Amino acid sequence: MNINQSERLHNFSAGPATLPLAVIESVREELPLYPKVGASVMEISHRSPEYIEIESSARDRIRRLLGLTEDWHILFLGGGASMQFHQVPLNFLPSDGQAGYLLTGSWAKKAHAEAERVGQSRVIASSADKGFNYIPEPSSWDLDSNDAYVHYTSNNTIYGTQFQSTPNVDSPLVCDASSDFLSRPIDLEKYGLIYAGAQKNIGPSGVTVILVRDRFLQIRKQGLPTMLDYGTHAEKCFNTPPVFAVYMVEKVLRWLEDQGGISGIQATNRQKSNLLYTTIDETDFYRGTAQRESRSEMNVTFRLQREDLEQTFMDEATQNGLLALKGHRSVGGMRASIYNACSLESIQILVSFMKDFQQRNG
Amino acid sequence: MNINQSERLHNFSAGPATLPLAVIESVREELPLYPKVGASVMEISHRSPEYIEIESSARDRIRRLLGLTEDWHILFLGGGASMQFHQVPLNFLPSDGQAGYLLTGSWAKKAHAEAERVGQSRVIASSADKGFNYIPEPSSWDLDSNDAYVHYTSNNTIYGTQFQSTPNVDSPLVCDASSDFLSRPIDLEKYGLIYAGAQKNIGPSGVTVILVRDRFLQIRKQGLPTMLDYGTHAEKCFNTPPVFAVYMVEKVLRWLEDQGGISGIQATNRQKSNLLYTTIDETDFYRGTAQRESRSEMNVTFRLQREDLEQTFMDEATQNGLLALKGHRSVGGMRASIYNACSLESIQILVSFMKDFQQRNG
Numbered sequence: 001m002n003i004n005q006s007e008r009l010h011n012f013s014a015g016p017a018t019l020p021l022a023v024i025e026s027v028r029e030e031l032p033l034y035p036k037v038g039a040s041v042m043e044i045s046h047r048s049p050e051y052i053e054i055e056s057s058a059r060d061r062i063r064r065l066l067g068l069t070e071d072w073h074i075l076f077l078g079g080g081a082s083m084q085f086h087q088v089p090l091n092f093l094p095s096d097g098q099a100g101y102l103l104t105g106s107w108a109k110k111a112h113a114e115a116e117r118v119g120q121s122r123v124i125a126s127s128a129d130k131g132f133n134y135i136p137e138p139s140s141w142d143l144d145s146n147d148a149y150v151h152y153t154s155n156n157t158i159y160g161t162q163f164q165s166t167p168n169v170d171s172p173l174v175c176d177a178s179s180d181f182l183s184r185p186i187d188l189e190k191y192g193l194i195y196a197g198a199q200k201n202i203g204p205s206g207v208t209v210i211l212v213r214d215r216f217l218q219i220r221k222q223g224l225p226t227m228l229d230y231g232t233h234a235e236k237c238f239n240t241p242p243v244f245a246v247y248m249v250e251k252v253l254r255w256l257e258d259q260g261g262i263s264g265i266q267a268t269n270r271q272k273s274n275l276l277y278t279t280i281d282e283t284d285f286y287r288g289t290a291q292r293e294s295r296s297e298m299n300v301t302f303r304l305q306r307e308d309l310e311q312t313f314m315d316e317a318t319q320n321g322l323l324a325l326k327g328h329r330s331v332g333g334m335r336a337s338i339y340n341a342c343s344l345e346s347i348q349i350l351v352s353f354m355k356d357f358q359q360r361n362g
Numbered sequence: 363m364n365i366n367q368s369e370r371l372h373n374f375s376a377g378p379a380t381l382p383l384a385v386i387e388s389v390r391e392e393l394p395l396y397p398k399v400g401a402s403v404m405e406i407s408h409r410s411p412e413y414i415e416i417e418s419s420a421r422d423r424i425r426r427l428l429g430l431t432e433d434w435h436i437l438f439l440g441g442g443a444s445m446q447f448h449q450v451p452l453n454f455l456p457s458d459g460q461a462g463y464l465l466t467g468s469w470a471k472k473a474h475a476e477a478e479r480v481g482q483s484r485v486i487a488s489s490a491d492k493g494f495n496y497i498p499e500p501s502s503w504d505l506d507s508n509d510a511y512v513h514y515t516s517n518n519t520i521y522g523t524q525f526q527s528t529p530n531v532d533s534p535l536v537c538d539a540s541s542d543f544l545s546r547p548i549d550l551e552k553y554g555l556i557y558a559g560a561q562k563n564i565g566p567s568g569v570t571v572i573l574v575r576d577r578f579l580q581i582r583k584q585g586l587p588t589m590l591d592y593g594t595h596a597e598k599c600f601n602t603p604p605v606f607a608v609y610m611v612e613k614v615l616r617w618l619e620d621q622g623g624i625s626g627i628q629a630t631n632r633q634k635s636n637l638l639y640t641t642i643d644e645t646d647f648y649r650g651t652a653q654r655e656s657r658s659e660m661n662v663t664f665r666l667q668r669e670d671l672e673q674t675f676m677d678e679a680t681q682n683g684l685l686a687l688k689g690h691r692s693v694g695g696m697r698a699s700i701y702n703a704c705s706l707e708s709i710q711i712l713v714s715f716m717k718d719f720q721q722r723n724g
Contacts, residue, residue: 003400005395005397005398005399005400006395007395007400008394008395008400008401009400009401011400011401011405013401013405013406013407014407015407015602016404016405016406016407016408016602016605017405018401018405019402019404019405021394024393024394024402024404025393025394027393028390028393028394031386031387031389031390031393032370032383032386032387032390033367033368033369033370035367036367037367037685038365038367038369038370038371038373038683038685039370039371039373039375039380039685040381040386042378042381042386042566042567042610043373043375043378043379043380043381044375044378044686045375045376045377045378045686046378046567077441078440078441078442078445078568078604079439079440079441079445079589080440080589080601080602081601082588082589082600082601083440083441083589085588085589086587086588086589086590090587110588113588114587114588114589117585117587118587197602199602199605204404204605204606205404205408205602205603205604205605205606206440206568206569206604206605206606206607207568223479225448225452225476225479225480226444226447226448226472226475226476227441227442227444227445227447227448227476228448238444239442239443239444240377240378240442240559240561240567241567242440242567242568242604242607243378243561243566243567243568244566244567244568244606244607245568245604245606245607248404321400323399323400323401324406324407
């Protein structure tokens with residue numbers, strides 16, 4: 001089969017990831033003119049009523065989708081989720097205090113390492129012993145109610161694992177939700193702060209969404225660098241935001257509401273991941289790399305029993321218009337990243353390719 | 363006259379500012395499909411050959427345009443120029459040292475205030491005494507060769523002033539060039555680091571370009587937070603960059619080369635600002651707010667002698683399709699921001715409106 005690159009292909013990129021076609025078409029329609037301003041959205045002031053309306057609409061939609069009450073601030077910051085690895089302890093890890101980290105993958109490790117530069121950062125549990133292929137059992141966690149917060153990564157992009165429920169801890173939770181944000185409901189009660197780089201589930205790269213509860217915000221340290229103080233951005237639009245990225249996030253949120261909101265998208269996500277995992281589990285030809293009870297609904301990692309066939313699998317997948325299935329180099333094998341905007345149809349076509357490949361090589 | 367908002371109007375926004383139409387049309391053409399990848403540029407990995415090529419092309423073009431030798435690193439970071447106000451002293455202001463700041467406007471003041479949080483930050487000179495309407499005479503500067511660096515803001519967006527030549531100091535120069543970057547040549551010899559938020563001269567908001575000389579980089583402090591250490595980003599692509607913003611910057615750089623590069627655009631910029639200042643100076647009807655020898659080629663700030671007519675001026679300008687001429691609230695009056703992408707034609711139409719308005723009200 002010849003790949004036709006003048007069509008949109010089935011895109012399983014881990015991030016920046018596929019976006020809803022309707023969103024991209026809507027962006028296209030608004031170039032070079034955003035309605036009623038005589039310029040594109042990238043060429044108007046971030047203090048203009050038009051941009052303020054976009055940002056406020058994005059905020060309102062996140063609030064509605066997750067059921068955030070008014071005591072939650074919603075911020076749109078540049079710098080990427082990696083900046084949050086530093087900004088979280090800078091704001092919330094007191095010099096004479098401690099914070100707890102759950103190490104379930106590379107990103108969690110990086111977050112922990114940055115916290116160590118700021119203060120005392122404890123490892124509560126780690127799955128490094130088995131190459132991060134599972135989420136540690138809560139009974140094994142070394143909890144301490146003196147932790148100023150407990151940080152965890154809700155979904156681990158590289159290893160294909162995901163927390164199946166909210167960690168039950170006494171300290172306020174801080175969550176890197178970059179790779180499963182708005183893919184399922186969040187049990188907000190336990191959280192102080194949630195952050196998510198946009199480029200997996202909610203938009204293009206270039207903006208990070210931060211949800212921070214006011215009573216948590218109020219206990220942050222004082223005298224912080226202005227741009228790194230969450231209070232600066234909670235109070236007002238301090239500096240020029242990444243306008244285009246926020247504009248796209250707002251469109252993705254509209255699209256998400258059209259999919260039935262969080263419960264609608266969660267049902268589709270479950271259907272998508274079930275279809276893939278069932279195909280993997282059906283025979284011994286494929287094998288999932290994450291332990292079953294820790295499997296991610298966002299990143300499905302798998303290998304062939306015959307690893308020597310994996311390159312052929314990926315080459316043929318590409319020839320069939322199935323993009324970006326190569327696993328992360330630290331795990332090897334294959335990874336299908338199937339975030340919100342990856343359609344059920346793309347999964348069906350992937351599954352049918354997998355079955356065909358198995359028949360020809362099994 | 364009725365304004366037709368289904369056409370692109372003459373946009374004098376201070377930033378995010380107008381972009382070349384050809385650039386926006388090219389973006390539009392590449393939605394929803396970037397050539398040969400089966401997805402848009404926002405939906406592919408930042409480690410893909412296609413994105414790496416875009417970023418590398420942007421870097422090469424900046425290098426060629428400014429004549430940067432190989433000892434200069436070129437970084438594309440998120441977070442805005444305001445983040446640099448902190449990042450510069452964090453990297454380069456030693457705990458037992460000092461740095462010098464030239465205070466020529468609001469942004470310079472903010473940069474200085476952030477440095478004060480890090481260490482000893484000296485004011486070398488200030489034009490606050492006259493509302494920042496001039497660049498202080500070098501003979502009045504309080505220089506000290508012990509300064510680890512001297513920071514200045516090459517162009518002051520709000521007050522319409524601009525350094526007419528490179529400050530002659532012994533310490534390495536650090537420059538916030540956000541509002542005149544790539545509008546004129548840079549005498550590189552004296553600089554350690556130059557930074558510029560993209561949204562005025564070189565792209566949309568969401569990315570900041572940093573030029574840092576290797577021998578300056580090497581004397582930065584050690585043990586910094588990873589994301590705030592310039593060395594992290596000079597070494598490799600550490601985290602997901604703001605892909606779309608960099609992609610647009612690359613297109614603006616191509617456009618800039620088509621305008622004859624820096625010397626070509628500088629000639630046009632001079633023609634544009636001369637036309638406006640001549641119109642302002644011709645009679646007493648208008649008056650420039652910046653002192654003549656400090657005037658900016660990027661932001662032309664002016665008032666009417668009869669300030670009671672200013673609202674009428676701005677209303678009629680808007681009705682005539684001349685956008686965003688309102689001055690910053692701290693100066694009042696009018697401001698025409700005429701960065702690289704603002705065409706000579708837009709200036710001619712503005713000037714002809716100004717003359718007509720004067721005739722009717724003079």
